[in-house]
Amino acid sequence: MLILLPPSESKRPGGRGRSALDIEGLRFPSLSDARRTTADALVVHSRSDDAEAAAKSLGVPPTLVGELAANAVLYEAPVMPAIDRYTGVLYDALDAPTLPTEARRHLGRTVAIHSAVFGPVGALDRIPDYRMSAASRLPGVRLRTLWAEAVTSALNEVPGPLIDLRSESYAALGPLGERDDAVFVRVVAESDDGRRRALNHFNKHAKGLLVRAYALDRPRVRSVAGFVTWAASAGIRMEYAADHEVLLVVG
Numbered sequence: 001m002l003i004l005l006p007p008s009e010s011k012r013p014g015g016r017g018r019s020a021l022d023i024e025g026l027r028f029p030s031l032s033d034a035r036r037t038t039a040d041a042l043v044v045h046s047r048s049d050d051a052e053a054a055a056k057s058l059g060v061p062p063t064l065v066g067e068l069a070a071n072a073v074l075y076e077a078p079v080m081p082a083i084d085r086y087t088g089v090l091y092d093a094l095d096a097p098t099l100p101t102e103a104r105r106h107l108g109r110t111v112a113i114h115s116a117v118f119g120p121v122g123a124l125d126r127i128p129d130y131r132m133s134a135a136s137r138l139p140g141v142r143l144r145t146l147w148a149e150a151v152t153s154a155l156n157e158v159p160g161p162l163i164d165l166r167s168e169s170y171a172a173l174g175p176l177g178e179r180d181d182a183v184f185v186r187v188v189a190e191s192d193d194g195r196r197r198a199l200n201h202f203n204k205h206a207k208g209l210l211v212r213a214y215a216l217d218r219p220r221v222r223s224v225a226g227f228v229t230w231a232a233s234a235g236i237r238m239e240y241a242a243d244h245e246v247l248l249v250v251g
Contacts (some may be wrong), residue, residue, distance in 0.1 A: 001160035001221050003119065003211060004118050005113045006167045008088035013070075013129050015078025020128070026114060027122035028154040034146050035118045039074055041138045041177040042117060042130070046071035055136040074117075079126035082113045089201065093208025094215075096123075103215040111211065114170045116143065119151050134169040147173045147239075155182075161224045165207045176244065183246045185238075190251035199250070206250050210236055 023035050038154040046068040049052040055065045070077065076145065083096040083104070108124035115121055116132045134143065151174025155162060162182035164171060187203035188196045199206070210231070219230040228246065231238045235250040 001110055001163070001227070002110045002155070002158045003163045003214070004155075004166050005090070005111060005123075005207070005211065006165065006170050007113055007115050007133075008086040008091055009133060010088045011085050012080070012087055015080045015126075015128065018146055019079050019126065020077065021075055021079055022126070023118075026118060026125045026127075028120055030154050030157075031079075031119045031150055037146060038117050038138065038141060038143070041141045042071050042132055042187055043074050045138055056138075058131060059133055059136050060131055064131075067131045072129055074128055077128035079128050081124045082115070082121050082127050083107055083111070083123040085127055087127065088204070090208040093205045095208075096213045096215075099172050099212070099215055103218065105122035105216050106218045107211075111215075113152075114166050114174065116170075116173070117237050120154065120174065133169075134173055144173060146239065148175060150174075152177050160222060161227060163213070163224070163227055178244075181224055183244050185246050185248050187250065188243065189246045190249050192205055192251075196249070202250075203248075210248060 023032050023039070026035065029167060045054050045057070051065050052062065055062065055068060060067060072077065094146060096107065104124065108122055111123040112120040112131050113123060115127065116136060117130055121127060155174060156179065160181065162176055162179065164176055164182065164184045171184065177220060187199045188201050188205045190196050213234045213236060217230065217234060221227045221230060224246070228238045239247045239249060241247045
């Protein structure tokens with residue numbers, strides 16, 4: 001099975017040792033060409049003489065233009081596991097650095113994080129710091145055109161269920177297709193009177209706690225139904241909502 005996570009705008013800087021990005025060594029090697037196309041364009045664009053224009057097209061606030069420096073040295077920069085690279089609400093709740101070794105290995109086998117630069121990468125794949133999102137614009141590169149079909153094809157090679165916790169903007173860069181064993185997860189809050197509302201900021205927190213519980217329990221899941229059943233056993237409420245959609249209910 002595979003759980004798909006969104007990335008985060010915020011990232012932990014630096015890395016370990018002198019190791020650098022190995023595109024061919026990332027999970028889903030069929031995406032290597034698309035990864036290199038995007039990474040090359042990002043490096044060139046981030047080295048532009050007009051840093052403010054480059055920052056604007058990448059969605060980087062004027063006060064953070066200096067962060068483009070990370071993009072400019074993408075291939076030479078130190079790397080760390082993707083699950084440790086990302087920070088923010090979801091990843092703070094997941095708190096991967098504190099997980100036992102076996103739990104982290106389980107994430108490495110069954111979790112992928114969908115980067116705008118590298119597409120889906122394994123949780124333990126080593127990636128550099130960068131600044132780019134699904135909404136970024138790169139000269140000469142249409143992200144959805146470049147990624148969508150290639151990512152869908154790569155995901156279709158994964159046996160077992162696909163549990164999609166990505167945001168809609170990242171799901172658009174690699175749709176699940178029509179697989180019966182693939183579901184998109186939406187987070188809703190239920191009040192005492194039974195009313196439900198979609199969550200924005202706190203949906204990330206709920207997703208992080210879900211994946212942390214999954215990593216610690218290391219259940220053997222062979223179907224979407226099996227994942228929902230495991231979640232219930234872990235005190236996490238999930239419900240079928242429609243074809244290819246499951247609700248994660250918090251309250």
